[in-house]
Amino acid sequence: MPELPEVETSRRGIEPHLLNKKIKCITIRQHKLRWPIPKNLPQLAINKTVRAVSRRAKYIYLELDNGTIIIHLGMSGSLRICTDKTLPEKHDHVDIQVSNGKILRLRDPRKFGCVLWADNPVSEHKLIKLLGPEPLDDSFTANYLHDKAKKRQCSIKSFIMNSHIVVGVGNIYASETLFRAGINPKRKAGNISLSRFEKLVSAIKLTLNLAIKEGGTTLRDFTGISGQPGYFAQKLLVYGRKGETCTQCGEHIKQFTQQARSTFYCTACQR
DNA sequence: AGTGCGGCCTGTCCGC
DNA sequence: TGCGGACAGGCCGCAC
Incomplete structure (x- = not known):
């Protein structure tokens, strides 16, 4: 998708x-x-x-x-x-x-x-x-997210997937960026420190930029066959890897459902 | 206002 | 082998 x-x-x-x-x-x-x-x-x-x-x-x-x-x-x-x-x-x-x-x-x-x-x-x-900022814009910062998250009871995963907060973070990248930032997807958005939001914002920018680079390569000949689904799969760290080992610690990746969406994460690396 | 869920839709996969 | 059902997901719009 x-x-x-x-x-x-x-x-x-x-x-x-x-x-x-x-x-x-x-x-x-x-x-x-x-x-x-x-x-x-x-x-x-x-x-x-x-x-x-x-x-x-x-x-x-x-x-x-x-x-x-x-x-x-x-x-x-x-x-x-x-x-x-x-x-x-x-x-x-x-x-x-x-x-x-x-x-x-x-x-x-x-x-x-x-x-x-x-x-x-x-x-x-x-x-x-009513859309939120572009994730790759300079206006998307840890301070912005931290401020928006104040008193929010929803999970950090649904928070970053909310397009009124920030756009462009879909279900796959929500799992991926929370893993890179070491944040448990169940954690309440309002309960996350500024320094952890700094990690998260960096992770979002990094992951999206990497994927754009990948997409650029894969879809270079776009007028031909166009993009097959799953071409990001090689680079995914947790998404779709239920039961496989964490690339960081070797623990098994867990899957559960959040807001009717599959979430993947490492219970050891993400707190 | 914030939160959660129903609904749209079809291809793919699994089990029988 | 064929078939049916579960599942997947972006995201608006509604209900609470």
Whole structure:
């Protein structure tokens, strides 16, 4: 599933094919994604130029003069660049063709993703407005997290997965970063010291940057096959490693369920 | 306001 | 071998 690093890699992959190109055609084969694709999307976007291909949280923006196309990949979505010679397959729901003939094609078997329109400025859109800082921005600091966590009773894991606190930390990276920071995922967010938040913030930045590097390598030829799931697996320290030994201490990795999500951690290393 | 959970959806895996 | 059911997950929107 696309986590932030994969979304950023996708963005970088499609950008050169779309930037400064005019949108010529939008084909919607399946309107029913997480939210319906607006019926008037083609009307709004056709003959408009893509001024920027950017990202906020796990949303990809195609910025036009009159507004923005927002794309979210949900958990099974992927983007590729092709031409109309490549026939759409079963789960290829949307094509956006630009003036050089290239097509941006969205595939999403589970339909958890979305394609939406936002009037200017996109930052005022309902889904965007309340989002927390980008984890890789300088504004995301230990002080910020520590302050936000004051008196919070929820677990540190659900705290860092809360997009109103910080964006882009999904279920996999929540486990991974808490392991790197040596923090027990069950610990209450409000009960964590500033110095431990410093470790956590460093771990989040490190892990996401490493994964973006990995994604960059794996998805280099993005217009071809595109990203297979599980390509991060080699680098994962705890996620999906239930019963295997901890890379730090040799203890067995434990799995349990938190907020209906699988958490993996080392009982010895994480306190 | 903070917290937790239901729901959306289909491919994959497991057990029978 | 084929089939059914459990499971996975991002994250909004609602209920408490």
